[in-house]
Amino acid sequence: MNSEENWQRVHPASPFVRGWLAIIGLVFIYWRNTEDWSMAERFSGPRLFWTLVSAGAALVVILIFYFFSWYFTRYRLTDTHVYVNSGMLIRSQKQARLDKLQAIDIAQPLGARILGLAELRFDVADGSESVLRLAFLRKAQAQKLREQLLGRMGSPQAEVQPEAVVEEPPPLTARVPAGRLLASIFLQLPILVGLLVTVSLLISYLLGAQGVLAGLIPTALGLGSWVYKEINQGWNFNASAQDAGVRISYGLADTRQHSIPAGRVQAIMITAPLFWRMLGWYRVQVNVMGTKSDEDDNLSVLPVGSFEEVCRLMGILLPDLGVENQREVLRTAVSTGTAHGFTGSPSRAKPLSPGAWKHQGFLATGTTVISRYGWLARQASFVPHRRVQGMGWQQGPWERRRKLAGVRLYCAGGNIMGYLHQIDQETAKEFMQAQSKRLAER
Amino acid sequence: MTAPVPWSPSSFTGADPAYLKVRMIRWAIYSTVFLLISLIPLGLKLFGLGVPSWLLTTPLLALVLALWDLRIMRRQVKALGYLEREADLVVRSGVMWRKQLVIPYGRMQYVEVNSGPLERRYGLCQLTLNTAGSSATAHVYGLPEALGEALRERLVAAGEEQML
Known part of the structure; x- marks a missing residue:
């Protein structure tokens, strides 16, 4: 423990991982400015001397900068805090309290992956943008540190021997093969529609309609970036059980890792888009406090997976569903029907939601509210009573005429919520009264 | 109604x-x-x-x-209202689209009392109750200033009690 009380430096190659683009940029500028010289002219006679001298000088300057950047970046771990100091002229001192940490993630940008380095990201509870970054360490060292810190954060399951951590991979809960990922992406209705629009625009452009080019380019770019994002977030996706939670890793160019302790999960949503249902595929997303500092949508803990994988994940993230036959209840939750105590929408809701009314429903168990809604993409959300921040009852004029009402259960950490859509208004009333008692009990 | x-x-x-x-x-x-x-x-x-x-x-x-x-x-304005219950605050609003929002005292993070120039002129204020979830934010409009202060005190006290 004593050695860790002292300041330590990051890996010496760290500035290079951040700054390799600068070197390439310099070389590129040099090349562009000397384009009219031939190779022989560049590297012969007195010019060779000056080329070498200026290149050497540039290298020395860069190395000095790198050295200082490395020299002044130091970190220190104590029993209560992580400190990271950096900067030569503008010094920055950052710290994070271990007991306020929501998650410790490992990220590997492309350059770092080539060199076998990794960055540690500390997410702090207050949900602000300030993620503390410690970059870069050897990957094994980063993992070891992470284990140690998770242990100090206070989950008793995380007390692991440092040696065992690196060698023995944790039990795999779910992984996504590349073929299934690609198929699942193109089996989503919005992407299919986008693809159809792009192709028809392309065909009409090739047939001579010049004007559509203005529409084609943004459509294709938008679709491309969307598909790329989906691929990137599901590529080489692994979810494994760890530290009383799940650890996920994914990424095409950059490998990202998140750990999600089950205790930090606020709400869970299982989505089954139209075509996926025929194949028995599901997507699982969660609301977590603190982790999502740089992305705007919910965190996927399974981009696409089978019911088996969903069950395994749910068993970790929400071990106590508050019912005895968890598996059957889960099955009902992600499909349709009112078996196992689910309450559906009355048939009066048909004119308001012709497609969805038959599949809408909810079940309040001892620990959780399960609600199912949506038509083409069917969604099931799981909101533990302890995580509900507030409960909203609402009724529009058409719902009132049909004696229907809706209830929403709002959570923190994202936009997943419990949504009891168009249920009988007397049922809604009873639910509100019962649920407000459950919320108060904590 | x-x-x-x-x-x-x-x-x-x-x-x-x-x-x-x-x-x-x-x-x-x-x-x-x-x-x-x-x-x-x-x-x-x-x-x-x-x-x-x-x-x-x-x-x-x-x-x-x-x-x-x-x-x-x-x-x-007539449809606006709030109700303090044993363990939560209920706020309602809306005539055509009716809404009621229930916030348990234990989920409360902080309470704000605001009053703009117009509200001040009539001795009124507005109370906002924030939780960790951004959608679960309750607004109580058109409170007389003294009442707003008192309500805030009560809510904070109730919240502390529930937090224990």
Whole structure:
């Protein structure tokens, strides 16, 4: 423990991982400015001397900068805090309290992956943008540190021997093969529609309609970036059980890792888009406090997976569903029907939601509210009573005429919520009264 | 108010009648601004610029919307209300689209009391109750200042009690 009380430096190659683009940029500028010289002219006679001298000088300057950047970046771990100091002229001192940490993630940008380095990201509870970054360490060292810190954060399951951590991979809960990922992406209705629009625009452009080019380019770019994002977030996706939670890793160019302790999960949503249902595929997303500092949508803990994988994940993230036959209840939750105590929408809701009314429903168990809604993409959300921040009852004029009402259960950490859509208004009333008692009990 | 709601409307504390005046003054200011903006095409026409004729109907549209807003304002203000219960605060609003929001005291993160210049003139304030979830934010409008302070004190006390 004593050695860790002292300041330590990051890996010496760290500035290079951040700054390799600068070197390439310099070389590129040099090349562009000397384009009219031939190779022989560049590297012969007195010019060779000056080329070498200026290149050497540039290298020395860069190395000095790198050295200082490395020299002044130091970190220190104590029993209560992580400190990271950096900067030569503008010094920055950052710290994070271990007991306020929501998650410790490992990220590997492309350059770092080539060199076998990794960055540690500390997410702090207050949900602000300030993620503390410690970059870069050897990957094994980063993992070891992470284990140690998770242990100090206070989950008793995380007390692991440092040696065992690196060698023995944790039990795999779910992984996504590349073929299934690609198929699942193109089996989503919005992407299919986008693809159809792009192709028809392309065909009409090739047939001579010049004007559509203005529409084609943004459509294709938008679709491309969307598909790329989906691929990137599901590529080489692994979810494994760890530290009383799940650890996920994914990424095409950059490998990202998140750990999600089950205790930090606020709400869970299982989505089954139209075509996926025929194949028995599901997507699982969660609301977590603190982790999502740089992305705007919910965190996927399974981009696409089978019911088996969903069950395994749910068993970790929400071990106590508050019912005895968890598996059957889960099955009902992600499909349709009112078996196992689910309450559906009355048939009066048909004119308001012709497609969805038959599949809408909810079940309040001892620990959780399960609600199912949506038509083409069917969604099931799981909101533990302890995580509900507030409960909203609402009724529009058409719902009132049909004696229907809706209830929403709002959570923190994202936009997943419990949504009891168009249920009988007397049922809604009873639910509100019962649920407000459950919320108060904590 | 015939349709049953989770808690009977009579048990709620409504907004202060003076709040209607605040809303009406605010309505007058906004409506004037919108009317002036909607008159721009007409003005351009008067200066001899070519303006599509359908754009000249905008003042009419603005007027109709403003009058509609005024028509339902009284009922909207009447529909506002809050109810302090043993373990949670219930806030209701809306005439056509009715809403009730329940926030357990234990989930409360902080309570704000605000009053703008118009509200101050009538001795009113607005109380906002924040939780960790951004959608679960309760607003209590049109509270007399003394009542707002007292409510805030009570909410904070109740929250601390529930946190233990």
